[in-house]
Amino acid sequence: MIDLQKICRSFMVGDQRVSALQDIDLHIAAGDYVSIMGPSGSGKSTLLNLIGLLDRPSSGIYKLDGGDVTALDDAQQARVRSEKIGFVFQSFHLVPRLTAAMNIELPMILAGVPPAERKQRVADLVANYGLEDRADHRPDQLSGGQRQRVAIARATSMHPAVLLADEPTGNLDQTTGKEVIDLLEVLLEQKVTLIMVTHDPALGARAQRQLHMVDGRMTDE
């Protein structure tokens, strides 16, 4: 499903070239549960952004579902993000002026899903994630765990094939963090490919596949 060949990504900092990813070869099958671990600055987020088509590699080939997505233009990549990829961020990234329900609805609005269908899916998701009495609350009226639940509901609203989570528990205490991971793992039953960056070895160990990164390279599996 995800096929990375000799992926490099470097940034220009001043006139210095900083290499964030070097010769990454990675194959992830549909429905895999992958955790990525490694020290700070090792390139985990950069890799996740590349997989999520938020960023482009400096060199190398990225095939998603067999097609070369690096060749796509911005609008086409946006479409792929909308249809196939869901993001869960460490800092939730909810729109502050929108209610929980409206935040969940947002990807469907952007994708032009008809209102009736949208309302139905939002109602289902709100119920699924136990947010019934919080649906009309704005993010600043929610706890961290509730916010991340809203974010996960939003990430799954378009039924993505791949879910990318960058330290989803980084801003949560241990118990809430575990609850959030439980919710993510439930998605595996629906054949979602889950790729999660984490600093917590215990959480990382729950994945079938554990990737370790140092200085922009994969060390082992």
Next chain:
Amino acid sequence: MRFIDVMHFASGSLRGSRSRTLLMILAMSIGVAAVVVLTGLGEGARRYVVNQFSSLGTNLVIVLPGRTETAGVGPGMLLGQIPRELSLDDAQELLRSRAIARIAPLTIGSSQLSQGALNREVVVLGSTAELLPVRHMKMAQGQFLPAGDIHDSASVCVLGSKIKTELFGKNQAVGEWVRLGERRFRVIGVMASQGESMGFNTDEIVTIPVASAHMLFNTSGLFRILIEAKSRDTIEAAKRDAEAIIVRRHHGEQDVTVITQDAVLATFDRILSALTFAVGGIAAISLSVAGILIMNVMLIAVSQRVKEIGLLKALGAPALQIRALFFAEAVLLSTIGCIVGLVIGEAGVLLIAKLYPSLPVVAPWWAVLAAIGTSLGTGISFSVWPARRAARLDPVTALAGR
């Protein structure tokens, strides 16, 4: 993304930052209101002048002694002669033209008017019976000057309504005698009050036969000859005939100026229309200033909302959609600002019309259209750049809030 959702999202983000939104609507609406009110005033001034001119009479042609144009210096002038004056016979001769319906010669001067112990300085107008229809004037009591021989210097006078009140109060004036200078005149009529008309307050004028005025002021020339053409189509013919007749009588010397009411009116009309355009233009500049304000505030909005823009991109919004969202915000703002401005402007026009009933203030339709066009135009065009900027943000950096 559906159109209605774009509008809904945009109005949501406008509601999300209330003070910013109100500020921009205020700027926009002040600009629009300024256009409406200022052009309304200009148009009002134009209509006022046009109305005043029309109240002077219809199909008027006016003969003035002397040439006002500088082109061509007659031999008379080189010899140091003053231009020949307009005489009563000149005036009467004009009636030979088939294009001319009526004429009213005018002599003007001021004199001491007294009745019993009361006396005051008045403007005295010497004319004929024809003045009444030519100038569209109305009588309150009695009759106007008698028709008959133009050289007849009868001792009769017609009082302006204000003068009548000053001299006689509520008492009957017709039939009484008043004194103008050394001579006694019998009051045969009182004019109806008609107020100011082109700076001439007919309510404070005493009208006497033109021959009597010549005797009173010891002159023989005329100040003006008012000509009423037979119809609108014969105005030009009346003007040509009048010129030809006077020139012939003055031995080939073109020493009078003949103007038509239409020409004067057209000139005023042009000047005042230009004025209206000018103030409208100035107001439109204030509108584009509002546009620049909108651009600034939109740019601030973009930088305040980088994270949101990054998120929208991560959720699958293409650049075009982000642009449409910001664009829709600007369109909504300008539309609301424009509507509010139109309401304020029209209310202002109504208020001015109430305060100054004599001034027919009305914002011309083209100004209203221009105000709408400029406000929507500036609002939208000045939001293109901020919207582009939002759409071009790199999602990763935007999400990081950098």
